[in-house]
Amino acid sequence: MPKKTYRQAINEALRQEMERDPRVILMGEDVAGGMGSPGEDDAWGGPLGVTKGLMPRFGRERVLDTPISESAFIGAAVGAAATGLRPVAELMFVDFFGVCFDQIFNQAAKFRYMFGGKAVTPVVIRTMYGAGFRAASQHSQCLYPIFTHIPGLKVALPSNAYEAKGLLIQAIRDDDPVIFFEHKAMYDEEAEVPDEPYAIPFGEANVTREGDDVTVIAMGRMVNFANQVADKLAKEKIGVTVVDIRTTSPLDRETILETAAETGRVVVVDESHPRCSMATDIAALVAQERFADLKAPVKMVTAPHAPVPFSPALEDLYIPSPAKIEAAVREVLAFQG
Amino acid sequence: MAEITPVVMPKWGLAMQEGLLAAWHVQPGERIEKGRELCEIETSKIANVFESPASGLVRRLLVEPGTTVPVGKLLAVLAEPEVPDPAIDAYVAAFEARFASEAAEAAASAPQPRQLEAGGRRIRILEIGEGGVPLLFVHGFGGDLENWMFNQAELAARRRTIALDLPGHGGSAKEPGEGDVPALADAVVAVLDALGVERAHLVGHSLGGAIGLALALERPQRVASATLVAPAGLGPEIAMDYIEGFLAQSRARKLRPVLEMLVHDPKLVTAEMVENVLKAKRMDGAQAALERIAAACFAGGRQRWLARERLGALACPVQVIWGEADRILPVAQAEGLPATIAVHRLAATGHLAHMERAAEVNALIERFLD
Amino acid sequence: MQLSRDQLLHAYRQMRTIRAFEDRVHEEFSAGNIPGFVHLYAGEEASAVGFCMHLEDRDHIASTHRGHGHCIAKGCDVGAMMAEIFGKKEGLCGGKGGSMHIADLEKGMMGANGIVGGGPPLICGAALTAKTLGTGGVAIAFVGDGGSNQGTTLESYNLAKVWNLPAIFVIEDNGYAESTASSWSVAGSQVGRAAGFGMPGYEVDGHDFFAVHAVAREVIERARNGGGPSLVHVKFARYYGHFEGDAMTYRGKDEVPRLMAERDCIDLFRRRVTEAALLEPSELDAIDREVAELIDRATAEAKAAPMPSEADLLTDVYVSYH
Structure with a gap:
């Protein structure tokens, strides 16, 4: 099977869905780039080149560069979705949601409910998240818990290139609004990705490692860190189950609870801040539903309650690392009740 | 000087680039006979026992259990006691130095599957080997050409071999047509036509076995012989809980017990094997194609295409291989066949006899073709 | 252009329906x-009806929190609204x-909106759909004078212009954003703002x-023919408060009675039409x-109708959610 980067997988998903369905359009700041400028057309293909080549393939009518005007174009994507298109809008960095959140959480998320089930809003908002890029406080946040909090939105966090293609195709075909989180530090990571289109259903967690001793529940880039830890500890005969939840909304409660109960020792790894996070959400879920099966308190590994720092020295300390995950696994393993 | 025999991580099928050495079945200082169980290896497709390719005294085991190593990596060294330890160590060092460059070369020259147009649709095939009447492998429901990973390369040493993905499966177009056995048999003939193959020896598994039977009966001029591994078409019974579970389950943890029905020893089903089945099912059109094939072939929970009454008309040599612990198609369906059909029942073997007992099945096929 | 008898009767019926509906809700x-x-x-009927009479179901409108009139003018069922x-x-x-959230997408009514300034980006999307799919449709955002100061509205002017969308922004200026006079809160002029974005105003x-x-x-x-967006500043007055229960202490003593007597759009x-002998x-x-x-x-039917039940609480959050 061919190896492709996370970036290529996302580009391929967009291309194949645009070929399949003429209602799929792209919009965003510099998704092609060079609009109205004297130099090259398709100059950027997105700030990190993810959408490169799609404008030459599909034309300016379907790959729309926008002004830097997130309220207007995210809202336009929502309105277009409610009236018959299937737009994929790129909110360049999730940190920018502050200027357009109304259109996402008051409009897109609520149309269907407020309008008594008569609205369908198949919009996808692709956005970059995550630390590790030395991009500092306003370009490095995770923020997916905020979107997860809103009923009416679905939230996907692909953990590798294979997942990215399948989850994005599902997002585009999904009839509900989907916020699609791409980790900016993963665009060059490769995985085997089939050439053919395929969709990964939402709300179905992926168990990436199986072990009998500790269950690590993770999402996005943290899945890879958790897998590294599981592989390392396997050599010490410590069995670690790793669950990639794939989507924070819907959440695969069944797999989380089953795998938590099987080992009785749970670590939740979440790159976002610790308060009101996926880590607290999943920890509370496990504690409420499987208390009797737990052999140790649920341990959370998260970023701290602080903005993302700029200095590499500080940012490296900030990110939940494989070492921190490993320490947490050993801690729950050592716990004697 | 006495001989030193290397044992390396085998390459089972085109997808295999590395294997996990799960456990050794011997200790250094023990003697092993060729064909006896040396170790357990897990691959992306299935876990399997690795049978020693040679006889000898085990002098070194070079890979810790639980370690994943690339194909071709030195696993063990066999040599008689007169070979001194320093000579063994020098051999190992020289082998490992050579390994990196050779592995890269081998990977580059490995045969790759390709797609061709046959019968108006895209079909993926893998050809290995040259010469003689070609040997054609046809997989079963939900499988693909990689199901023959333990068989094709081995049997390709002496002849041209072709494995294909049936319509709706693997890398072939997800267009199964009517989806019944005659329609799938036509698709296989179209592949032979596209390749210019007049006649072939067929090896078919399960639904692929029924396809082999259909071709042997309806197109006798195209079929030189047929080896049928747990074939469909010999009785109405089929484990529909397998078919339905295979179609319905989209989570690995739910699919695993379904796939475990395929084998005698459930440990053979690896996490990656389950994941690969899920990946195949997720391909656009795959689920619908599989549902159509299941509806056409197994409507009402019974096999719809049956050849038992017509077996007397078979013109080519036919052998049947069946695992006695088959939970998908009962081995009792191998009973009462015409005496001209040789039946080989394998003990402690499930539905995937060609994977679970690859060496035995390969030997049966070699002998049959001779 | 002279309106036909039927059009005049229709316009009158629509305005009267809105007025009667609002008086009854009051x-x-x-x-x-x-x-x-x-x-x-109430008092603003001429705007909703004057615009929506030109529209068909393929055309979309987005409304405001003051949305009943737009709904009726766009063809929503009055009984279902009540x-x-x-x-x-x-x-x-x-x-x-x-x-605040009445909508009927089949009629092209994208919803009243509880968020001031929520509608303009949405109609840019509806206009983009019309343009992309070649439906010939147009999209109108009705925006209050308060909403005219929202960034979403001003951003939408820009987007509609640079994408040359079949979009129309109707600023319904009833003189007050809640209790604050638009004469104070709006800098410059609405038409001047349109000019600033290169739109006809x-x-x-x-x-x-x-x-x-x-x-x-x-x-x-203009919008239907590919001529791009325009802005219309409609000046009028509302008869009731910002919301029901608003004592309107900010308004002039005889402001509303005088408006009703002298400037009522239905009167x-x-x-x-009667002086010109167009209608009897x-x-x-x-x-x-x-x-x-x-x-x-x-x-009467709305009062007699059953309330939703607990079974309805969690339906329609998503199309599907597992």
């Missing part, structure tokens, strides 16, 4: 029969939206149905009676 709210917030459109405002299961949105007397109707025709035709319409007073009286019956019936 009564029922005052009597404590309607839950939540309601914001009434039931919605009473929070009933038969309501247009199953009782889940209420006054118009100011029109919103009490004069015929003036609104004429401007609406021009801007809608002006009536006087003009008796025809208009007949419409008044029919509308009164319609509203009586809608109100």
Whole structure:
């Protein structure tokens, strides 16, 4: 099977869905780039080149560069979705949601409910998240818990290139609004990705490692860190189950609870801040539903309650690392009740 | 000087680039006979026992259990006691130095599957080997050409071999047509036509076995012989809980017990094997194609295409291989066949006899073709 | 362009229906029969009707929190609207939206909107759909004078212009954003803002149905023909408070009675068509009676209709969610 980067997988998903369905359009700041400028057309293909080549393939009518005007174009994507298109809008960095959140959480998320089930809003908002890029406080946040909090939105966090293609195709075909989180530090990571289109259903967690001793529940880039830890500890005969939840909304409660109960020792790894996070959400879920099966308190590994720092020295300390995950696994393993 | 025999991580099928050495079945200082169980290896497709390719005294085991190593990596060294330890160590060092460059070369020259147009649709095939009447492998429901990973390369040493993905499966177009056995048999003939193959020896598994039977009966001029591994078409019974579970389950943890029905020893089903089945099912059109094939072939929970009454008309040599612990198609369906059909029942073997007992099945096929 | 008899009758019936609907909602709210917030459109009818008379189901509008008039003018069912405002299961949105969120996408009505300035980006999207799919449709955002100061609105002017969308921004300026006078809160002028974005801008007397109707025709035709967006500043007054229960202490003492006596859009319409002998007073009286019956019936049915049940609480959050 061919190896492709996370970036290529996302580009391929967009291309194949645009070929399949003429209602799929792209919009965003510099998704092609060079609009109205004297130099090259398709100059950027997105700030990190993810959408490169799609404008030459599909034309300016379907790959729309926008002004830097997130309220207007995210809202336009929502309105277009409610009236018959299937737009994929790129909110360049999730940190920018502050200027357009109304259109996402008051409009897109609520149309269907407020309008008594008569609205369908198949919009996808692709956005970059995550630390590790030395991009500092306003370009490095995770923020997916905020979107997860809103009923009416679905939230996907692909953990590798294979997942990215399948989850994005599902997002585009999904009839509900989907916020699609791409980790900016993963665009060059490769995985085997089939050439053919395929969709990964939402709300179905992926168990990436199986072990009998500790269950690590993770999402996005943290899945890879958790897998590294599981592989390392396997050599010490410590069995670690790793669950990639794939989507924070819907959440695969069944797999989380089953795998938590099987080992009785749970670590939740979440790159976002610790308060009101996926880590607290999943920890509370496990504690409420499987208390009797737990052999140790649920341990959370998260970023701290602080903005993302700029200095590499500080940012490296900030990110939940494989070492921190490993320490947490050993801690729950050592716990004697 | 006495001989030193290397044992390396085998390459089972085109997808295999590395294997996990799960456990050794011997200790250094023990003697092993060729064909006896040396170790357990897990691959992306299935876990399997690795049978020693040679006889000898085990002098070194070079890979810790639980370690994943690339194909071709030195696993063990066999040599008689007169070979001194320093000579063994020098051999190992020289082998490992050579390994990196050779592995890269081998990977580059490995045969790759390709797609061709046959019968108006895209079909993926893998050809290995040259010469003689070609040997054609046809997989079963939900499988693909990689199901023959333990068989094709081995049997390709002496002849041209072709494995294909049936319509709706693997890398072939997800267009199964009517989806019944005659329609799938036509698709296989179209592949032979596209390749210019007049006649072939067929090896078919399960639904692929029924396809082999259909071709042997309806197109006798195209079929030189047929080896049928747990074939469909010999009785109405089929484990529909397998078919339905295979179609319905989209989570690995739910699919695993379904796939475990395929084998005698459930440990053979690896996490990656389950994941690969899920990946195949997720391909656009795959689920619908599989549902159509299941509806056409197994409507009402019974096999719809049956050849038992017509077996007397078979013109080519036919052998049947069946695992006695088959939970998908009962081995009792191998009973009462015409005496001209040789039946080989394998003990402690499930539905995937060609994977679970690859060496035995390969030997049966070699002998049959001779 | 002269309107036909049928068009005139239709326009009158629509305006009268909105007025009667709003007057009834005012009564029922005052009597404590309607839950939540309601914001009434009485006095502003000429704007909704003057624009929507040019529209078809393929055209979309986005409304404001003061949305009943736009809904009726765009063809939403009056009985289902009334039931919605009473929070009933038969309501247009199953009782889940209420006054501020009445919508009917089949009619091209993208919803009243509880967020001031929420609508303009959405109609850019509807206009983009029309342009991309070649439906020939247009999209109109009705925005209050308060909403005209929101960034979403100003960003939408820019986007509609740079994408050359079939979009129209109708600034319905009733003089007050809540209790704050638009003469104070709006810097510059609405038409000047349009000019700043390179859009044609118009100011029109919103009490004069015929003036609104004429401007609406021009801007809608321009949009339909690929000429891009326009802005229309409609100036008029509302008769009721910002919301029901608003004592309107910020308004002049005789402001509303004088407006109702001298500048009521329905009275002006009536006087003009009867003086010109285009319609008979008796025809208009007949419409008044029919509308009164319609509203009586809608109100009685809405009151009698069942409330949604617990089974409805969690439906329609998503199309599917597992």
